[in-house]
Amino acid sequence: MKQNDEAWEAVNWDLDFGSFEWMVHLAACFNRHLPAGAPWTEWPEWSTDMPGWVQDKNRPGWLSALRLIHTHPRIAVKKSVVSVTSSHGITRELEDVDVSSRWWHVNVNIDWNVPRPLVAALDELHGPSPSHAFVPGQMEQLCLGVDDDSVSYGLGLSSVLQAMLDEVVLLSQATNFHAARCRFCHETTYREGLRGQGFPPGKEVLFACGSCTGEPLTN
Ligand SMILES: [Zn+2]
Incomplete structure (x- = not known):
């Protein structure tokens, strides 16, 4: 198929085939013919010795996560580390990402005191609470994911990335103590x-x- 030949021509063979970066890149190559705003629909044809086998029913979820990572200006992938810069300019990383990952550890990476504008946003969202003012050591690392077997882990990853993009969403979890x-x-x-x-x-x-x-x- 011509479309697939063109996809393979665009491939950067210098990437590590065992990395999540490779998956994102290969999916981008196979969907490069689509209009910029369109959801990705093509699952890359990778051979069995490459990583990342995903059941058919879970592929759309992974394609949407891979597309989010590839296209969002505040998300980057290097080897198997995905880094996300939040709405308030804090960069956080997900390590060892692959398609079998279901839960991700996110370091909140913020000073003990939550900045005032964010406290106000949290109070607005949840009602005033003394826990909005600070993040104790016990909440410094969050375990995020989707606790539902029927949901593609890819969609779970998308929701984690969305939380990491929005400082208020992430701090909503970190201040729930x-x-x-x-x-x-x-x-x-x-x-x-x-x-x-x-x-x-x-x-x-x-x-x-x-x-x-x-x-x-x-x-
Ligand atoms: Zn005790």
């Missing part, structure tokens, strides 16, 4: 969820901490 106190040892900490509950001191949400229950600490 509460103040907690162990009912046994009375140690206080911050825990994910229950946005803004357990403030001020003395009003913490009670829980049983890992050392008191003998369970391995998970956060």
